[in-house]
Amino acid sequence: MINYSTDTQLIDSLDLNGFFIGWPNPPSIEIFKRILIGSYKIVLAYENDKLLGFINSVSDGVLTAYIPLLEVLPEYQGKGIGKNLVLRMQDELKHLYMIDLLCDEELIPYYEKIGMIRTQGVYLRNYDRQSGQ
Numbered sequence: 001m002i003n004y005s006t007d008t009q010l011i012d013s014l015d016l017n018g019f020f021i022g023w024p025n026p027p028s029i030e031i032f033k034r035i036l037i038g039s040y041k042i043v044l045a046y047e048n049d050k051l052l053g054f055i056n057s058v059s060d061g062v063l064t065a066y067i068p069l070l071e072v073l074p075e076y077q078g079k080g081i082g083k084n085l086v087l088r089m090q091d092e093l094k095h096l097y098m099i100d101l102l103c104d105e106e107l108i109p110y111y112e113k114i115g116m117i118r119t120q121g122v123y124l125r126n127y128d129r130q131s132g133q
Helices: 008-013 029-038 081-092 105-113
Strands: 003-005 041-047 050-059 064-072 098-100
Touching: 003 081, 008 029, 008 041, 029 050, 041 081, 050 081, 064 081, 081 105
Parallel strands: 064 098
Antiparallel strands: 003 041, 041 050, 050 064
16 A cells, blocks of 8 residues: 655655666765755655655745655556645645746646646756765
């Protein structure tokens, strides 16, 4: 059975391996833990002691939030976990005016189905810093 939680206390008890597939410079497990713990809000999807997916947000806690990461292990994709993570995060952030998320063009329809609205954005990526080191 898949469980969902916002409790950062669970992080140390879960197997966090298998994420950041395809990243040229993925964060280490220790950096991954720091990302989750340092986030404004997180939602974890897990089964037994295995993390299956997660979403995190950063925020000023007053007006705005940004969702930088949503990941589901490849073998669990297509089972509604990502959708549940997004919907639960939207609920966690419902007190805020603005919730932003940037994604690849091919993922926009996925987020539109969950109630998000297409817009324009710009970004800067320092791929040599991608690992968080």
